[in-house]
Amino acid sequence: MKLRKVMIIGVGNVGSTTAYTFVNRGICEEIALVDLNNDLAYGHAQDLLDAAAYRQNMIKVSLRESTDCADIDIAIITVTSGLAQKSRAEELAGTSKIVASIVPNMMKNGFKGIFLIATNPCDAITYQVWKLSGLPRHRVIGTGVWLDTVRLRRLLGEQMDIGPQSIDAFIVGEHGDSQFPVWSHSSVYGIQLNQLDKNRIDFAEIGTAAKNKGFEIVKYKHCTEYGISSTITEICQHIFTNSHRALALSCILNGEYGYKDVAIGVPAILDQHGIKKIIELDFSDNEKQLFANSIGIVKDYIDQIK
Ligand SMILES: NC(=O)c1ccc[n+]([C@@H]2O[C@H](COP(=O)([O-])OP(=O)(O)OC[C@H]3O[C@@H](n4cnc5c(N)ncnc54)[C@H](O)[C@@H]3O)[C@@H](O)[C@H]2O)c1
Numbered sequence: 001m002k003l004r005k006v007m008i009i010g011v012g013n014v015g016s017t018t019a020y021t022f023v024n025r026g027i028c029e030e031i032a033l034v035d036l037n038n039d040l041a042y043g044h045a046q047d048l049l050d051a052a053a054y055r056q057n058m059i060k061v062s063l064r065e066s067t068d069c070a071d072i073d074i075a076i077i078t079v080t081s082g083l084a085q086k087s088r089a090e091e092l093a094g095t096s097k098i099v100a101s102i103v104p105n106m107m108k109n110g111f112k113g114i115f116l117i118a119t120n121p122c123d124a125i126t127y128q129v130w131k132l133s134g135l136p137r138h139r140v141i142g143t144g145v146w147l148d149t150v151r152l153r154r155l156l157g158e159q160m161d162i163g164p165q166s167i168d169a170f171i172v173g174e175h176g177d178s179q180f181p182v183w184s185h186s187s188v189y190g191i192q193l194n195q196l197d198k199n200r201i202d203f204a205e206i207g208t209a210a211k212n213k214g215f216e217i218v219k220y221k222h223c224t225e226y227g228i229s230s231t232i233t234e235i236c237q238h239i240f241t242n243s244h245r246a247l248a249l250s251c252i253l254n255g256e257y258g259y260k261d262v263a264i265g266v267p268a269i270l271d272q273h274g275i276k277k278i279i280e281l282d283f284s285d286n287e288k289q290l291f292a293n294s295i296g297i298v299k300d301y302i303d304q305i306k
Helices: 013-025 038-052 089-108 122-133 146-160 203-221 226-240 285-305
Strands: 005-009 030-034 060-063 074-077 114-117 140-142 246-254 260-271 274-278
Touching: 005 013, 013 030, 013 038, 013 226, 030 038, 038 060, 074 089, 074 226, 089 122, 089 285, 114 122, 114 226, 122 140, 122 246, 122 260, 122 285, 140 260, 140 274, 146 203, 146 226, 146 246, 226 246, 226 260, 246 274, 260 285
Parallel strands: 005 030, 005 074, 030 060, 074 114, 114 140
Antiparallel strands: 140 246, 246 260, 260 274
């Protein structure tokens, strides 16, 4: 059996918690840590190996350079330039420079896997990684609005007393302020949400709460890490198990929804090769406008990188 190997580039809050989540889920055999801060990476590796020793399966935690990547299946980008607690847009100048210094060198050194990007602004950086890597678009994926979607489901679930996994509601668009929930397609077992709970749910309020949840968490603990780490490991699990599950991810569009040359959050099916298929929804007129607005915002970010 082939050993499954992930590389985590940037082991700060998000990267280190992602590594710990991998250890606890036991879904890969090697976790390669990369960080400019060698002491931090070493400390995390030793701590993670202690945790891994509790598991039945062997998990290797290694320290590598990002260029030592020819055998890596999924490279996860969680770097930032120290502005993670600022707005996602403010991170762009710093994170795009770091990504430009890493990705081309990985390609020169034989990277053959899938890139998964959590670094913000997530959609623009996903697009940048796609361009710099020259990889086919199905092998470059951003975590996009999957965390926002799961937040929406758990907030709805809390109101309706239904488990979040049973709620088929989701968010599309930018992983940022212009994202929006697709209420026209939201249901529980085919029953529209507004039919299930006619009076209590304030949909606009829940959509805003899901969108702002990350900022709220940062206000209290200065970072977010557990939610996004669950997002990252779940995406990797679906890739490793060839699950064909549909998640709302940042994907490179090539004509879908009438747009090209941009990365944005849309529902997509995952298989062992990455994005198998983007699902095209029949948006309402209002949703079409919201989506166009979100595309415009991401394209503005992309123009700032070019
Ligand atoms: N997509 C999402 O839903 C989501 C959620 C939370 C955080 N994030 C983003 O994740 C990123 C990381 O956030 P964080 O809180 O972990 O930040 P952090 O500052 O704790 O960690 C970033 C790490 O990157 C490392 N780094 C910087 N330049 C590097 C380079 N050239 N090579 C290797 N390592 C390098 C730093 O040394 C640091 O350890 C940010 O962009 C943040 O906005 C995204």
